[in-house]
Every structure is written in C-alpha cells, then in structure tokens.
Amino acid sequence: MILIRSVVAAFIASACALSGAAPTRVGTAACKMCHKVQFESWNASAHAKLKPVLDCEACHGPGSEYKAVKVMKDPAAAKKAGLIMPDKAQCATCHGKKKVSPMTDAMFAKVHAHKKA
Ligand code: HEC
Ligand code: HEC
Numbered sequence: 001m002i003l004i005r006s007v008v009a010a011f012i013a014s015a016c017a018l019s020g021a022a023p024t025r026v027g028t029a030a031c032k033m034c035h036k037v038q039f040e041s042w043n044a045s046a047h048a049k050l051k052p053v054l055d056c057e058a059c060h061g062p063g064s065e066y067k068a069v070k071v072m073k074d075p076a077a078a079k080k081a082g083l084i085m086p087d088k089a090q091c092a093t094c095h096g097k098k099k100v101s102p103m104t105d106a107m108f109a110k111v112h113a114h115k116k117a
C-alpha cells in the first residue's frame, strides 16, 4: 500500500513537472503590456524583421507559465516557469553562421538597444 501510494505520488509529481515543462507562446503583444521599452527597441531591430521573426519568446522562451507578474518578479520562479536569459551560445546558433555577423561582447550588450541609448 505504501509502495502504491509512493508510486502514485511519483506519477503525480512527474505529471506536474511535465505540465510545467511545456509552456506555450502568448505572443509579443502580451509582453509589450509590461515591457514597453524592451518592445520598442526590439521592434526597431533586425530581429523583428526576420522571417520567421525572432520575437521575445524565441529568445526568452514561451511565456504562458512565467508571464504572471507574481512569477516575473521572482527571477528564480520565472526561470523555473521557462524564462530563458539567453547567453552568447544561443546567439551563435545564427551569429557567425552564413552571412550573420559574428557575436561579440559589444553586440551582445546591444541586444536591447535601449540599454545603450
Ligand atoms: C504582467 C506584467 C508582465 C508581463 C505580461 C511580462 N512581464 Fe516580464 N517582467 C515583469 C516584471 C515586473 C519583471 C521584474 C523585473 C522588472 O521589474 O522589470 C519582469 C522581468 C522580465 C525579465 C528579466 C528577468 C531577469 O531575470 O532579469 C525578462 C527577460 C522578461 N520579464 C521577459 C518577458 C517576456 C518575454 C514576456 C512575454 C512573454 C514578459 N516578460 C511578460 C512583468 C511582466
Ligand atoms: C535576440 C534575443 C532576444 C530577443 C528577441 C528579446 N530579448 Fe530580451 N533579453 C535578451 C538578452 C540576451 C537579455 C540580457 C541582456 C543583458 O544581459 O545585458 C535580455 C534582457 C531582457 C530583459 C531584462 C531587462 C533589460 O532590459 O535588460 C527584459 C525585461 C527583456 N529582455 C524583455 C524582452 C521582451 C519583452 C522582448 C520582446 C519585445 C525581448 N526581450 C526580446 C535577448 C532577447
């Protein structure tokens, strides 16, 4: 009985972990509501003109589980809910390949142009 219960508990735990691990996209307009500055700088960038578009969630991960303000205000919780803070390796999946300019520290710092304004 104890064994069955712990198997059931393990199953529920893994089911929860799975549902938490599969966030869905909410769209750039949803991010814009709270991140207008980042939205404007992104909207003026080359990334916004790519096909397919490289939007907020293409870099930061799909937002359905982290977009709630309570989660967003807690970086650890946001990360657990799927928020990604991209590193240079993630940029290098495009930058430095084909005709895309190589990733440098200076370029990395300019990912949100408002920071350098
Ligand atoms: C309801 C408001 C709200 C929405 C919607 C929202 N955010 Fe946030 N976000 C916040 C708040 C508040 C913070 C905490 C830091 C701050 O004040 O900017 C934050 C922080 C962040 C951070 C920085 C995290 C860190 O560890 O430094 C990123 C990246 C981010 N949000 C991306 C997004 C993306 C992408 C979306 C859309 C999918 C989104 N947010 C939607 C309110 C929101
Ligand atoms: C090309 C990938 C990329 C895209 C697209 C992108 N971001 Fe970011 N974002 C980053 C990186 C990288 C950082 C961390 C920058 C740093 O460490 O200086 C960041 C940081 C942030 C932060 C933390 C505060 C700040 O200003 O640095 C917020 C909030 C944020 N992004 C929101 C957004 C939203 C909203 C969108 C869409 C409108 C978006 N990002 C699009 C890569 C991206």
Ligand code: HEC
Residues within 6 Å of the ligand: 044, 045, 046, 047, 050, 054, 059, 086, 087, 088, 090, 091, 092, 093, 094, 095, 099, 100, 101, 107, 108, 109, 110, 111
């Ligand atoms: C899906 C491919 C792709 C990814 C991933 C990507 N970029 Fe880009 N990025 C481009 C393309 C294409 C251009 C425009 C051509 C060029 O500059 O070589 C560009 C341009 C830029 C520019 C020039 C300024 C502008 O107009 O936006 C910066 C800065 C930049 N990227 C930073 C980053 C950073 C930092 C990351 C990772 C967090 C990143 N990019 C991830 C494809 C990508």
